[in-house]
Amino acid sequence: MTSPLTTRAEPVTGHRAASAPPAPRPSWWQRHQRALAPYVFLSPFYVLYGLFLLVPIGVGVYLSCTEWAGLGTPRWVGLRNYRDLMSDGSFWTSVRNTSLYVVFTMCVVVPAALLIAQALNARGLRGRDMFRLAYFMPVVISPIVVTLVFGLVFDTEFGLANGLLEAAFGFGGIDWLGDPAWARVTVVILVLWRWTGYLTIFFLAGLQNVPKELYEAAAIDGAGPVRRFWAVTLPSLRPVTAFVAVTVLISTAQIFEEPFLLTQGGPGESTLSVAMFIFRAGFERQQLGYAAAAGVLLFLAVFTLGLLALRALKVGRDQ
Amino acid sequence: MTAAAIRTEAPRDAGRRRITRGRILLYAFLVSLLIAFALPLLWALSSSFKARADIFSYPPQPLPLPATLENFRGLLDGQPFWSWFMTSTLVAGISTVVSVALCSLAGFAFAKYRFKGKRFLFNLMFSSLAVPFAVIVVPLFIMVAKAHLTTPYFALVVPWVAPAFGIFMMRQYTEQAVPDALIDAARVDGCTEFAVFRRIALPLLRPALGALGVWSFLASYNSLLWPLIVVSDPDDYTLPLGIQALFGATGRQYDLVLAAAMLAAVPSLLVFYLLRKQLLEGLTAGAVKN
Numbered sequence: 001m002t003s004p005l006t007t008r009a010e011p012v013t014g015h016r017a018a019s020a021p022p023a024p025r026p027s028w029w030q031r032h033q034r035a036l037a038p039y040v041f042l043s044p045f046y047v048l049y050g051l052f053l054l055v056p057i058g059v060g061v062y063l064s065c066t067e068w069a070g071l072g073t074p075r076w077v078g079l080r081n082y083r084d085l086m087s088d089g090s091f092w093t094s095v096r097n098t099s100l101y102v103v104f105t106m107c108v109v110v111p112a113a114l115l116i117a118q119a120l121n122a123r124g125l126r127g128r129d130m131f132r133l134a135y136f137m138p139v140v141i142s143p144i145v146v147t148l149v150f151g152l153v154f155d156t157e158f159g160l161a162n163g164l165l166e167a168a169f170g171f172g173g174i175d176w177l178g179d180p181a182w183a184r185v186t187v188v189i190l191v192l193w194r195w196t197g198y199l200t201i202f203f204l205a206g207l208q209n210v211p212k213e214l215y216e217a218a219a220i221d222g223a224g225p226v227r228r229f230w231a232v233t234l235p236s237l238r239p240v241t242a243f244v245a246v247t248v249l250i251s252t253a254q255i256f257e258e259p260f261l262l263t264q265g266g267p268g269e270s271t272l273s274v275a276m277f278i279f280r281a282g283f284e285r286q287q288l289g290y291a292a293a294a295g296v297l298l299f300l301a302v303f304t305l306g307l308l309a310l311r312a313l314k315v316g317r318d319q
Numbered sequence: 320m321t322a323a324a325i326r327t328e329a330p331r332d333a334g335r336r337r338i339t340r341g342r343i344l345l346y347a348f349l350v351s352l353l354i355a356f357a358l359p360l361l362w363a364l365s366s367s368f369k370a371r372a373d374i375f376s377y378p379p380q381p382l383p384l385p386a387t388l389e390n391f392r393g394l395l396d397g398q399p400f401w402s403w404f405m406t407s408t409l410v411a412g413i414s415t416v417v418s419v420a421l422c423s424l425a426g427f428a429f430a431k432y433r434f435k436g437k438r439f440l441f442n443l444m445f446s447s448l449a450v451p452f453a454v455i456v457v458p459l460f461i462m463v464a465k466a467h468l469t470t471p472y473f474a475l476v477v478p479w480v481a482p483a484f485g486i487f488m489m490r491q492y493t494e495q496a497v498p499d500a501l502i503d504a505a506r507v508d509g510c511t512e513f514a515v516f517r518r519i520a521l522p523l524l525r526p527a528l529g530a531l532g533v534w535s536f537l538a539s540y541n542s543l544l545w546p547l548i549v550v551s552d553p554d555d556y557t558l559p560l561g562i563q564a565l566f567g568a569t570g571r572q573y574d575l576v577l578a579a580a581m582l583a584a585v586p587s588l589l590v591f592y593l594l595r596k597q598l599l600e601g602l603t604a605g606a607v608k609n
Contacts, residue, residue: 030511033511033512034506034512035434037428037432037512037513038428038429038432038434038437039428039434041424041425041427041428041516042424042425042428042429042440044421044424044425044481045421045422045425045444045481045486046440048421048477048478048480048481049443049444049447049481051478052455052459052477052478052479053447053450053455055458055462056454056455056458056459056462057450057454057455057458058458059458059461059462060454060455060457060458063457063458063461070461116352119345119348119349120349122345125345127349131349131352131353132599133592133595133599134353134356134357135352135353135356136591136599137356137357137360137588137591138356138360140537140587140588140591141360141541141584141587141588142540142541142543142558142559142580142583142584142587143541143543143559144543144558144559144562144563144580144583145363145562145580145581145583145584148363148562148566148573148576148577148580149359149360149362149363149580150359151573152359152362152363152366152374152573152577153359153362153363155375157375158374158375158376158379159379160358160359160362160379163379193355193356193359197356201599201602201603202602202603204603205600205603205604206603250448250449250451253451254451254452254453256453256544257543257544260544261543261563274453275451275452275453275544278453278456278457279453279456279544279548282456282457282460283460283548288457288461291457292457292458295451295453295454295455295456295457296454298451298453298454299450299451299454302449302450302451303449303450306449307449
């Protein structure tokens, strides 16, 4: 407990040491512990980071230039995997589908979350916590559970969705999971259902941080609710929006569970995502090099898009 | 003076009436959303008490009449549900404890020390958030498989116990929750740096630890893709894997898997409900401050 002589930053301890009975000479560690502490505290993370992130990325880049089915030694093929990917129709289908998911989440889920947050932020709203919890709930539940539920609800013949549609509008019988276009819609509905409430809490927290005086000042200047939203709310929300947009971009670009569990990428390849493409190539078709190459391309795309988004929204600069 | 008071009162009254109409719309909007979010789950809950033949009936029946526990009995008697459950909760429990410890320690270092390379290390940590899992999944699987470490207690835990998101969150929270003066005082009293962290910082970080705890528990408990790849022995199945396999094995019949799904959702919802406040506030702390 007593480390009488430590760094220069603590003159008081020096005084103490003088009055204390002769202490054993502090060890090297005791003398340097303050300077070394942050490195020691961070080391477990960086060890894991190196082993389970940097090394796999390196191995992945190497594998992407090889042909390998998992046995024997990988055979070096240069950039052939990349060339093959460029002319692989399935790969482009998965890129198109993933882009659709990303565009949809950015243009529908994020604004929807903002709208809901705005509604939840209404002054004197009762049951705000209850609403917030209920909206957040879907993201807490295991995706396998969620997709089972959706499979049940969107069953063509007996599902709740068609039943409700028929009761309300007199038509039904939509082949939610069997028709290529509708299957995409269903995946997108699932994404909307799962993630909107999660994003809402970020916007709500952001809205609660907007100083009230700003609104009052705008109201005095005669700004209506719409004008106030554009002039006060949106600019104040920029940091949160940036955070949400970048997170959503990165996570939707690697979307896997929703299409995998709901439609297995089908019918055909109509809901196949890039992450599913990689999974399929690597673990169902044993084309490990090919899968790694697709992974590297996804990485480059996500990284570039993420950086561009960060630049555009100016976050992450001040660390 | 009275005239002025009257004049201000009149428009306020009109405003209040308009607000009431707005309020009704607002609540209608929020309640219909509530229904949209809750209905599928309630529907599944209700269906899990229906007999197999009644799960798909026309027209759809909202209530399980007659209700039966047959699905749950069939699941618990005929399937290794408890084994999946134990693997999942144990793996998630271990991951949570280790990850909370590692992340709070690293977050503390980033929040309260000045050291050489801090900016670089922070950016390095932060940029790992942009590495898609799909990129490292193939090489990581090969590494783990070649090292014969595919047991769930290693493969499902170790690679994931130090998420950058957790460190970022803990750093944000530590910065505002732990006063520098307190740390200095502890140092003056002769605390080692680790003791400063454990005795001074940790107690103050309790809400954030709760948030990170739920977050890691849920992330581990719910994860599917990685377990699907790395776990091959049915004895080692986690809940999502077990349910997935059961669904396939029963020819996509819903009776047993729905019961399993409902039981599997209990721990998630319970953990979430108990620590809801910490989780929602802890998650947003970083995003708002940034």
